[in-house]
Amino acid sequence: MEPITTEILVLGAGPGGYAAAFYAADKGKQVTLVEQNPRLGGICLNVGCIPSKALLHATEILRERKESAARGIAFDKPAIDLDKLRNWKTGILDKLGQGIKTLAEHRKVKVIHGRGHFEDSQTLRVETAEGQKFIRYEKAIIAVGSKPALPNAFDLGNPRVMTSTGALEIPDIPENLLVVGGGYIGMELGTVYAALGSQVVVLEALPTILAGVDADLARPVMRAAQKAFKEIRLNTKVLKMATAGKQIKVTIEIDKQPRDELYDRVLVSVGRTPNLADLGLENTKVTKDDKGFIQCNAQQQTDDPNIYAVGDVNGGALLAHRASREGKIAVEAILGEASAFENIVIPAVVYTDPEVAWCGLTEAEAKQKNIDIKVAKFLWGASGRALTLDRPDGLTKLIIEPETERILGVGVVGAGAGELIAEGVLAVEMGATARDIADSVHPHPTLSETFMEAAESFYGTATHTLSRRGA
Numbered sequence: 001m002e003p004i005t006t007e008i009l010v011l012g013a014g015p016g017g018y019a020a021a022f023y024a025a026d027k028g029k030q031v032t033l034v035e036q037n038p039r040l041g042g043i044c045l046n047v048g049c050i051p052s053k054a055l056l057h058a059t060e061i062l063r064e065r066k067e068s069a070a071r072g073i074a075f076d077k078p079a080i081d082l083d084k085l086r087n088w089k090t091g092i093l094d095k096l097g098q099g100i101k102t103l104a105e106h107r108k109v110k111v112i113h114g115r116g117h118f119e120d121s122q123t124l125r126v127e128t129a130e131g132q133k134f135i136r137y138e139k140a141i142i143a144v145g146s147k148p149a150l151p152n153a154f155d156l157g158n159p160r161v162m163t164s165t166g167a168l169e170i171p172d173i174p175e176n177l178l179v180v181g182g183g184y185i186g187m188e189l190g191t192v193y194a195a196l197g198s199q200v201v202v203l204e205a206l207p208t209i210l211a212g213v214d215a216d217l218a219r220p221v222m223r224a225a226q227k228a229f230k231e232i233r234l235n236t237k238v239l240k241m242a243t244a245g246k247q248i249k250v251t252i253e254i255d256k257q258p259r260d261e262l263y264d265r266v267l268v269s270v271g272r273t274p275n276l277a278d279l280g281l282e283n284t285k286v287t288k289d290d291k292g293f294i295q296c297n298a299q300q301q302t303d304d305p306n307i308y309a310v311g312d313v314n315g316g317a318l319l320a321h322r323a324s325r326e327g328k329i330a331v332e333a334i335l336g337e338a339s340a341f342e343n344i345v346i347p348a349v350v351y352t353d354p355e356v357a358w359c360g361l362t363e364a365e366a367k368q369k370n371i372d373i374k375v376a377k378f379l380w381g382a383s384g385r386a387l388t389l390d391r392p393d394g395l396t397k398l399i400i401e402p403e404t405e406r407i408l409g410v411g412v413v414g415a416g417a418g419e420l421i422a423e424g425v426l427a428v429e430m431g432a433t434a435r436d437i438a439d440s441v442h443p444h445p446t447l448s449e450t451f452m453e454a455a456e457s458f459y460g461t462a463t464h465t466l467s468r469r470g471a
Contacts, residue, residue, distance in 0.1 A: 014042015016323030017143030360409030
């Protein structure tokens with residue numbers, strides 16, 4: 001069989017993969033994109049950020065309904081049609097997947113559906129529905145993403161024990177749902193199921209939810225979750241699970257004593273692992289670190305000079321937008337352009353209720369690294385727009401370098417924090433100062449004003465808060 005030849009092979013059609021493939025094609029390169037899923041878009045589009053945000057939006061009105069009565073507007077008990085909800089969600093995924101396919105066709109990117117396996121540093125074997133195909137390439141970019149981790153002690157082969165992939169299908173609305181792990185995936189999907197009517201219990205082994213998020217940003221999420229969920233238990237370990245009829249028996253450790261509890265379903269959200277099994281990397285010079293992620297340099301090049309890697313397979317922050325940027329850097333490096341993943345501001349967003357978002361240096365990181373900073377905050381209880389939204393639980397904070405007054409980091413918790421953080425990214429990326437933000441007129445009444453007022457508070461002149469003496 002005559003092999004297919006291409007200049008650049010991209011393995012994986014997620015945000016990192018298709019961004020790299022399209023960028024390379026726009027730069028005039030011959031590109032072949034290999035994806036095992038029938039629908040393009042990768043983990044993010046199919047079983048990650050897109051379906052989870054669709055479900056969070058769909059269930060938001062259920063959360064609003066409970067609060068609306070206090071405003072004089074009451075609703076009858078809602079009727080939930082899970083088939084319609086799933087079909088609506090799937091329709092979004094199909095539309096986006098078709099859009100990526102159309103963009104690939106327009107750019108003349110050759111798409112092959114099948115599972116890839118490296119035969120050597122310049123050959124990929126693809127198992128397709130039509131049989132084996134071999135692709136000879138000059139350079140390859142690995143962008144195969146990650147999957148939810150499922151420890152052996154929890155892997156019962158029982159569909160009632162779900163990872164995020166199964167939970168996003170909303171197979172039913174369990175009366176009792178246990179969420180193992182209080183990270184962003186567990187808290188987001190816990191929010192969805194709690195809104196649908198499940199009694200949600202979250203177990204977190206660490207002393208806080210949303211590990212890595214500054215404490216003052218995580219606090220409003222914890223308060224809201226304690227109201228929405230049945231219970232959140234910190235410093236709590238799950239020892240084992242077992243099938244018990246139509247329920248799952250979960251053995252947990254409380255005060256060093258084991259205790260059994262029964263749940264209708266369990267969501268395990270304890271991290272993610274790279275999709276590198278049976279990829280044939282042993283036939284190349286690609287190396288992995290002690291956690292199983294691919295090692296690469298700032299140009300995204302692996303220890304094999306012909307192979308680059310982007311996105312979740314490299315570890316670090318497993319974020320779609322980081323993968324997209326790395327995909328473009330890999331292409332630029334292949335083309336010999338000066339490009340590197342260095343000093344790039346990558347925002348993070350947790351779509352809980354309220355949302356949390358941050359970028360740049362965090363207060364916790366500054367403390368850990370002994371970096372001298374000043375922190376300027378604006379509480380949303382003094383925001384007219386936040387009050388009209390009935391969401392005064394927010395906070396906007398700036399991490400400022402004292403000597404230069406440059407913005408080193410930004411954190412936001414509150415309604416729409418994910419949309420607001422872009423201003424913070426721009427400020428940090430452009431080296432803006434607190435004075436730059438304070439002097440930039442923001443529209444009133446908006447939540448974006450909280451950036452301006454946080455910067456003004458640094459100088460002790462915020463209009464809607466008490467002045468800080470000695471600013």
